[in-house]
Amino acid sequence: MRDDGTSAVQVSARAENATDAPIIAGMFYSIAAPDVPTPWRSAAFNAPIRFVQVGAGESAALAWDDAVQLPAGMYTVTIWMFQVEDGRLVLRDTDAAEITL
Numbered sequence: 349m350r351d352d353g354t355s356a357v358q359v360s361a362r363a364e365n366a367t368d369a370p371i372i373a374g375m376f377y378s379i380a381a382p383d384v385p386t387p388w389r390s391a392a393f394n395a396p397i398r399f400v401q402v403g404a405g406e407s408a409a410l411a412w413d414d415a416v417q418l419p420a421g422m423y424t425v426t427i428w429m430f431q432v433e434d435g436r437l438v439l440r441d442t443d444a445a446e447i448t449l
Contacts, residue, residue, distance in 0.1 A: 354415035355449045359395070361427045362409045365402040372432040373440075374399045375410050382424045382446065392418050399432070416449075423447050 363373035376397040380387035388394065393416045400408045426444040430437040 352415075354417045357393075357414045357416050357425070357447075357449075358412065359414075359425060359427065360409060360411040361429065361443075362407050363400060363402050363429060364407040365404060368404045370401055370403050372399055372401050373408070374430040374432060374437055375427060377412065377425055377427045379416065379418065379423050379425050379447075382422055384424070387424060387426050388428065392416075392423065397430075418449055420449055423449060 357379065359377045361375050363375065365371050365373075374397050376395045378387050378391035378395070379393040380391045384390050395412050395414060398410055400410055402408045423446070424444050425447055426442055428439065429441040431440050
């Protein structure tokens, strides 16, 4: 906990492109109570989505370093990874981890 009452949250993710054409990937993360069936809707915090172009056969990393103001307790951090296809976001993967603030 920082002096201003916030907690530092650092999240990193890597988008991998196994295709033979460049893609645009979008990622964001959410912090929610554990075992919530729709954490993106009931999140205590949602990071803004960020986009990155990933070349064919390459990968790209994104990292967040946020100060969040949440009560102390257990939370689930979920990263949401999308691919932009025909102007739409298509969910490609998620990953989650438990944290204690």
